[in-house]
Each structure stands twice: as C-alpha cells, then as structure tokens.
Amino acid sequence: MKNGTLYGVGVGPGDPDLITLKAAKILKQVDVIFAAASTKNSYSLAMEIASPHLKEGAPVVSLGFPMTRDKKKLADAWEKNGRKVVESLKKGGNAAFITLGDPLIYSTFGYIFHTIKETEPDIPIEIIPGITSYQAGAAAVGQILVEAEESFAVVSGALGAERLKDVVHNTDRVILLKVYHQYREIMDTLNQLGLASGSILISRCGLDDEVILRDLKEGFDTPPPYLSLLLIKKIDPV
Ligand SMILES: C[S@@+](CC[C@H](N)C(=O)[O-])C[C@H]1O[C@@H](n2cnc3c(N)ncnc32)[C@H](O)[C@@H]1O
Numbered sequence: 001m002k003n004g005t006l007y008g009v010g011v012g013p014g015d016p017d018l019i020t021l022k023a024a025k026i027l028k029q030v031d032v033i034f035a036a037a038s039t040k041n042s043y044s045l046a047m048e049i050a051s052p053h054l055k056e057g058a059p060v061v062s063l064g065f066p067m068t069r070d071k072k073k074l075a076d077a078w079e080k081n082g083r084k085v086v087e088s089l090k091k092g093g094n095a096a097f098i099t100l101g102d103p104l105i106y107s108t109f110g111y112i113f114h115t116i117k118e119t120e121p122d123i124p125i126e127i128i129p130g131i132t133s134y135q136a137g138a139a140a141v142g143q144i145l146v147e148a149e150e151s152f153a154v155v156s157g158a159l160g161a162e163r164l165k166d167v168v169h170n171t172d173r174v175i176l177l178k179v180y181h182q183y184r185e186i187m188d189t190l191n192q193l194g195l196a197s198g199s200i201l202i203s204r205c206g207l208d209d210e211v212i213l214r215d216l217k218e219g220f221d222t223p224p225p226y227l228s229l230l231l232i233k234k235i236d237p238v
Contacts, residue, residue, distance in 0.1 A: 001090070001091070001092045002092060003089050003090055003092070003120075003122065003123050003124065004031070004088070004089040004090075004091070004092055004093045004094040004095060004123075005089070005094045005095075005123075005124040005125070005126055006085060006089055006094075006095050006096075006097060006112075006116065006123060006124070006125045006126070007026050007030060007094065007095070007096045007097070007125075007126050007127075007128055008096075008097050008099065008103035008104075008107075008109045008112075008113060008125065008126070008127045008128065009023050009026055009027060009050075009096045009097065009098050009099070009103065009128045009130070010023060010099055010100075010101055010102040010103045010107075010128060010129055010130015010131070010132075011023055011046050011049040011050050011098050011099065011100060011130055012049060012100075012101065012130050012131045012136070013100065013101050013130075013131055013132065013133040013135075013136040013137075013205055013206055014045060014049070014100070014133075014136070014204065014205055014206040014207045014227065015136065015205075015206030015207070016048070016049050016052075018131045018136060018206060019049055019050075019053070019130070020128065020129070020130065020131070022128050023053070023128050023130060024053040026096060026128055027050055027053040027054055027055075027096055027098075028053055028054070028055055029055065029094065030055065030058065030093075030094045030095055030096040031055070031058060031088075031093030031094055031095065032058060032059050032060075032061060032088050032093060032095045032096075033050065033054060033058055033059070033060045033061070033095070033096050033097075033098060034060075034061050034062075034063055034084075034085055034088075034095060034096070034097045034098070034112075035047055035050075035060065035061075035062055035063065035097070035098050035099075036062075036063050036064075036065065036081075036097075036099070036108035036109075036111075037062040037063060037064045037065075045100060045207075045227075046098045046099060046100045047060065047098070049100075050098050061084070061088075063081040063084065063085075063108075063112075064077070064081075065077035065078060065081065065108075065111075074111075078111040078112065078114075078115050079115060079119075081111070081112065081115075082111075082112055082115030082116055082119065085097070085112055085116065086116060086119070086120050086123065089123055097109050097112055099130070100130075100133070101130050101131070101132045101133045102129050102130040102131070102132045103127055103128070103129070103130065104127065104129070105132050105154070105177075106156060106177060106178070113125060133177065133205060133227070133229055134154065134175040134177070134229055134231070136205045136206050137175075137200075137202040137205045137229055137231060138231060140202060140205050140206070140210070140212065141200050141202065141212060141214075141231065143200075143231065143233075145173060145175075145231075146172065146173060150172040150173065151171045151172055151173075152171055152172060152173040152174065152175060153167045153170075153171045153173075153174050153175070154174075154175045154177065155167055155174055155175065155176050155177070156176075156177055156178050157176045157177065157178050157179040157181075157182055157183075157186050157230070158178040158181060158182070159182065160182045160185045160186070161182065161185050161186045161188075161189035164176060164186065164189060164232075165189060165193075168193060168195070168232070168234070172233070172234060173231070173232060173233050173234070174230075174232040175229065175230070175231060175232070176229060176230040176232060177229050179201070179224060179228050179229060179230050180223055180224050180225060180226050180228050181223075183223055183224055186230070187216065190216060190230075190232065191217070195232055195233075195234065196215070196216040196217045197215050197216070197217050198232065198233040198234060199215075199216045199230055199231065199232045199233070200212065200213065200214050200216075200230070200231045201213040201216060201224060201228060201229075201230055202228065202229055202230075202231065203224050203225050203227060203228040204225055204227045204228070205227070205229075207227075211224075
C-alpha cells in the first residue's frame with residue numbers, strides 16, 4: 001500500500017482568521033490530525049484554531065512528551081511519537097501535524113520531521129507555512145520589522161539572555177521568543193544594554209486577552225504568559 005503524506009501545518013499565531021486558505025484546505029482533506037501536547041496552552045490553542053476546518057470524524061491524536069531538557073528522554077519520546085505517526089501513514093491515509101505559527105520556527109514539528117526523515121525517508125512530507133507569532137506581533141504594534149539594508153535575528157530566550165547578548169550587536173532588531181521563563185534576566189539585560197525603551201512585549205497576540213507593553217524601562221513584575229514575545233529595536237548604538 002502506498003504511504004500517506006504527512007503535512008506539517010502552521011495554523012497561525014492565535015487569531016483564528018490568520019490561518020491560511022491552504023492550511024484550511026489540507027485540514028479538510030486529511031484523515032488524522034496530530035498535535036504535540038507540549039504545553040496545554042499552545043496545544044489547545046492550535047486545536048481550537050484547527051477545529052472548524054477538520055474533516056468530519058477525523059481523529060485528533062495528542063502526542064505527549066516529557067517536560068525535560070534530558071536529550072535521551074526527549075529523543076525516546078519523539079521516536080515513539082514518530083512511530084505512531086508512521087504507523088498511521090503506512091495505513092495509506094494522509095495526516096496533518098498542526099502547530100501554532102509556522103511549523104519551521106521553534107516547533108515540535110521539527111522533532112517529528114527529523115525522526116521520520118531519518119527512519120522512513122520514503123514517507124512524503126509537505127510543509128504548509130503559517131503566519132508566525134512575530135509577524136502578527138509586528139502587525140499588532142504597527143512596526144516595520146526591517147527595511148532597506150537592515151537585518152533582524154530571531155532568538156530563543158528559553159535559557160536566558162546569553163543568545164540575545166551574542167547577536168544584538170550584529171543586527172538592527174532582535175525578536176525574542178519564549179521569554180516567559182527567564183523574563184527577569186532578560187529584562188535586566190535589556191536595561192543593561194540600554195534597549196528597554198526600544199522594546200515591546202506582546203502577549204497572547206491576536207487573542208481576546210492580548211497585552212502590549214511598550215517602553216519596558218519599568219519592566220514587568222509578574223511573569224508574562226507563555227505566549228509572549230519581545231520586539232527589540234536598537235534606537236541608539238549600544
Ligand atoms: C514553541 S514557540 C512557537 C513559535 C511558532 N511556531 C511561530 O511560528 O511563531 C512558542 C513561542 O512563540 C511565541 N508565540 C507564539 N504565539 C504567540 C502569540 N499569539 N503571542 C505572542 N507570542 C506568541 C512565544 O514567544 C512562545 O513562547
């Protein structure tokens with residue numbers, strides 16, 4: 001039997017109107033939908049966005065993985081999840097793995113993609129790009145991300161501000177995702193580098209409880225929600 005195709009589908013950053021026509025079309029066709037139960041937050045939101053577009057009766061399978069940085073445990077979990085997806089594709093039906101924003105930007109889709117490419121290279125994989133959180137964030141605050149000869153970098157704040165310090169001197173703007181956990185260290189670093197007043201924190205962009213904080217000199221006392229990002233613009237040379 002011919003293997004089914006796996007579609008990595010970006011469902012956009014949160015606003016249900018920001019899913020693409022192509023993503024909606026693919027979701028209507030596939031026989032099964034997979035989503036990573038990475039954080040309750042992003043899993044349920046991706047599902048909420050996808051739900052109105054699914055084929056009637058198509059099962060939704062949640063793929064769990066341990067909340068750990070232990071590489072071995074993660075690899076084992078993703079191998080197991082990859083096998084589940086492969087078993088389904090080997091029955092011949094097509095499947096979608098849904099992800100918030102774009103599937104190629106800090107997405108759990110990456111784990112499945114690598115696992116299947118390595119273990120079952122004959123299984124076809126197609127990627128349906130999605131509007132990223134930071135594109136939606138820049139639109140929400142009405143800021144051009146880059147123009148003329150400028151450049152920007154997308155950085156993870158999951159482990160703190162070190163990566164931000166590495167890149168900030170070589171680019172015009174930094175987009176920092178995953179800021180919620182290490183927000184105090186990140187805030188301190190922005191202040192030390194004189195970047196706080198040029199930074200905007202955007203939380204839960206496109207959702208009813210969206211929050212936008214401009215000029216972060218005062219910082220923020222409570223941890224921002226998981227779905228939060230920083231747009232950092234260098235105003236003066238640092
Ligand atoms: C695992 S990454 C997923 C990124 C996603 N694939 C994308 O293309 O934007 C999760 C991080 O994306 C950012 N994010 C995703 N959706 C967001 C939203 N609606 N508002 C603000 N930040 C968001 C946050 O920084 C969050 O910690």
